[in-house]
Amino acid sequence: MKYAYYPGCSLETSGAAYDVSTRAVANLLNLHLVELDDWNCCGATEFFSQDELTASAVVARNLALVGPDFDQLVAPCTACYLNLKKTDHLMRGDKKMSDKINEALAAGGLNHQAGRVQVRHLLDVIHADVGEAAIRDKVVRPLNGLKVACYYGCQMVRPFNDVDDSEQPTKLDDVLAWLEAEPTHFSAKAYCCGGHMTQISEPQAFELIRRILQNAADGGADMIACLCPMCQLNLDAYQSRVNRHFHADFRMPVVYFTQLMGLAFGVERKKLGFGKEIVAAGPVLERKLRTLQQVG
Amino acid sequence: MIAMPTDQRGMAFLDEVIEEVPGGERLLHCLQCGSCSGSCPNGPDMDYTPRSIFALIAAGQREKVLSSNTMWCCVSCYACTTRCPQNIPITDVMYALKRISLREGMATGTDAPALAKTFTGLLERYGRSFELGLASRYYLFNKPLSMLKMGPLGFSMFTRGRMSLTPTRIRQLDQLHAIIEKARQLGGAT
Ligand code: SF4
Ligand code: SF4
Numbered sequence: 001m002k003y004a005y006y007p008g009c010s011l012e013t014s015g016a017a018y019d020v021s022t023r024a025v026a027n028l029l030n031l032h033l034v035e036l037d038d039w040n041c042c043g044a045t046e047f048f049s050q051d052e053l054t055a056s057a058v059v060a061r062n063l064a065l066v067g068p069d070f071d072q073l074v075a076p077c078t079a080c081y082l083n084l085k086k087t088d089h090l091m092r093g094d095k096k097m098s099d100k101i102n103e104a105l106a107a108g109g110l111n112h113q114a115g116r117v118q119v120r121h122l123l124d125v126i127h128a129d130v131g132e133a134a135i136r137d138k139v140v141r142p143l144n145g146l147k148v149a150c151y152y153g154c155q156m157v158r159p160f161n162d163v164d165d166s167e168q169p170t171k172l173d174d175v176l177a178w179l180e181a182e183p184t185h186f187s188a189k190a191y192c193c194g195g196h197m198t199q200i201s202e203p204q205a206f207e208l209i210r211r212i213l214q215n216a217a218d219g220g221a222d223m224i225a226c227l228c229p230m231c232q233l234n235l236d237a238y239q240s241r242v243n244r245h246f247h248a249d250f251r252m253p254v255v256y257f258t259q260l261m262g263l264a265f266g267v268e269r270k271k272l273g274f275g276k277e278i279v280a281a282g283p284v285l286e287r288k289l290r291t292l293q294q295v296g
Numbered sequence: 297m298i299a300m301p302t303d304q305r306g307m308a309f310l311d312e313v314i315e316e317v318p319g320g321e322r323l324l325h326c327l328q329c330g331s332c333s334g335s336c337p338n339g340p341d342m343d344y345t346p347r348s349i350f351a352l353i354a355a356g357q358r359e360k361v362l363s364s365n366t367m368w369c370c371v372s373c374y375a376c377t378t379r380c381p382q383n384i385p386i387t388d389v390m391y392a393l394k395r396i397s398l399r400e401g402m403a404t405g406t407d408a409p410a411l412a413k414t415f416t417g418l419l420e421r422y423g424r425s426f427e428l429g430l431a432s433r434y435y436l437f438n439k440p441l442s443m444l445k446m447g448p449l450g451f452s453m454f455t456r457g458r459m460s461l462t463p464t465r466i467r468q469l470d471q472l473h474a475i476i477e478k479a480r481q482l483g484g485a486t
Contacts (some may be wrong), residue, residue, distance in 0.1 A: 007464065009424045009425050012424070012460075012463075012464060013459060013460050013463075014453065014456060015458075016457065016458060038466050038467045038468055039424065039466075040419070040423040040424065040472055041418075041422075041424045041425045041463075042413075043416065043419060044409065044414040044415065044425070045371075045372045046415040047412075047415075047419065048391050048412075049391055049398070049408075049412045050394075050395060050396060050398060050412055050416060050479070051407075052316075052391070052392075052395065052396065053479050053481075053482060053483055054476055054479040054480055056479075057475050057476065057479040058419070058472070058475070058476065058477075058479075059305045061471075061472060061475055081465075093318070094318055097318070098483050100479075100483065101479075103478065103482060104475050104476075104478040104479035105475055106478075106481060107475055107477065107478035108468075108471035108472065108474045108475040108478075109355045109471065110471075110475070142410050145386065146451050154372070154373040154374055154375070155372070155373075155374070157374070157388065158374035158375065158377065158378045159322040159374040159377045159385075161378060161380055166378045167378075190369055191336045191337065192373035192375065194371060195371035195372065195373070196408075196411060197338075198370065199407075199411055200368075200406070200407050200411060201341070201369075201407075201409050204338060204341050204369070208337055208338075237449055237452075237453060238449075240449075241449070270412050270486060275456070276456045276457065276458055277456075278452055278453070278456070280470055293324040
């Protein structure tokens with residue numbers, strides 16, 4: 001199984017643990033992820049707030065860079081995923097816009113034929129293309145006893161509603177169950193993490209983060225598994241600020257689902273980016289997973 | 297008959313918004329049911345909730361809408377969009393309102409436009425960007441005091457190798473610039 005891989009800017013820095021764990025897990029699962037050569041930033045939500053045509057052309061450059069040997073482009077970041085998918089969708093539905101975008105691309109010697117490349121989120125590829133049997137087959141260190149709140153956030157499930165349910169999605173819960181972890185009841189699983197609001201209006205963002213942490217804690221979760229670097233950043237790096245703001249005492253590690261997959265597949269923790277999270281996951285993992293105390 | 301306020305091009309505000317959004321004609325079908333406002337996590341902080349904004353747009357209240365903080369509170373969670381019984385692309389309408397408001401210089405009282413400009417500035421300079429570097433740069437240039445408050449957070453991100461000082465630069469930056477320049481000529485704003 002061969003895919004073009006679009007890591008996105010966050011995975012180069014703040015979300016590096018997502019990138020290393022994705023590559024480690026993909027190797028073991030025979031998912032051949034080939035990084036898109038010279039990809040550019042997708043513009044997040046910021047570019048679309050300023051100029052739609054330019055924002056779309058910037059995104060489309062990435063679609064145009066996907067070589068003829070590939071027909072699928074995989075993105076682990078949900079914001080990148082949505083921008084890539086939305087732009088292709090826009091071009092398919094709006095001929096005039098599509099022509100303008102291609103005219104802009106032509107100035108750089110490129111062209112994108114809308115619909116040629118299918119944009120996929122990493123979780124969808126792992127759930128649908130790899131699937132239960134192949135994943136269970138790789139588990140050498142089952143995660144029994146680990147209670148995980150599976151957090152999806154917004155942009156993988158909305159607005160397209162095609163990969164999973166837009167309000168109560170289940171695919172990440174499935175994957176965690178295949179690793180023999182215990183997905184908890186977590187009704188806030190597709191609530192908004194606040195996005196860039198942490199950088200604009202903190203009190204507003206803090207309340208959004210609080211309700212997610214609270215709901216995960218109420219469901220008895222040991223940690224949160226997430227699938228987006230922005231969500232991870234908000235829930236993890238801002239957790240102590242949220243505690244201070246609300247006089248709360250959350251100590252909820254937030255890790256990427258690919259890190260937990262790697263762990264269950266027997267990969268060493270430091271090769272999966274563990275330790276980069278601000279709220280340490282190590283102590284909880286060691287307490288819950290007895291096998292970890294003997295190995296690494 | 298009540299005269300509808302219009303923009304410089306003599307176009308009713310509702311039409312102006314519709315023209316700016318792919319699928320914007322759906323706005324004509326708003327039922328004022330309020331599902332969007334009830335779904336919005338940021339509703340309480342908005343000057344007008346999404347439902348009220350659509351009523352104001354229909355009433356031609358251009359200035360009220362464009363100078364409000366509503367669209368700048370929107371974080372693109374799409375909760376409203378998937379719940380709207382009339383399939384109105386609400387999140388895209390919010391993006392459109394941001395663009396019109398920026399163009400008209402009516403975005404005041406919010407830091408969101410500064411953040412957006414800093415972010416796209418980085419993108420144009422390097423072809424890449426990043427989250428926290430973006431924050432530090434943003435805070436450095438716009439809000440030195442917030443940067444100080446952020447200190448320990450930035451520090452712990454840095455020591456964990458999660459923050460760098462500049463983004464990586466793409467190889468074919470000239471190509472990206474040519475695309476951006478052409479797109480702007482073709483009708484994008486600057
Ligand atoms: S949910 Fe849709 S129909 Fe209902 S008020 Fe909002 S925009 Fe109008
Ligand atoms: S997309 Fe924006 S307006 Fe709609 S519910 Fe989310 S924050 Fe509110």
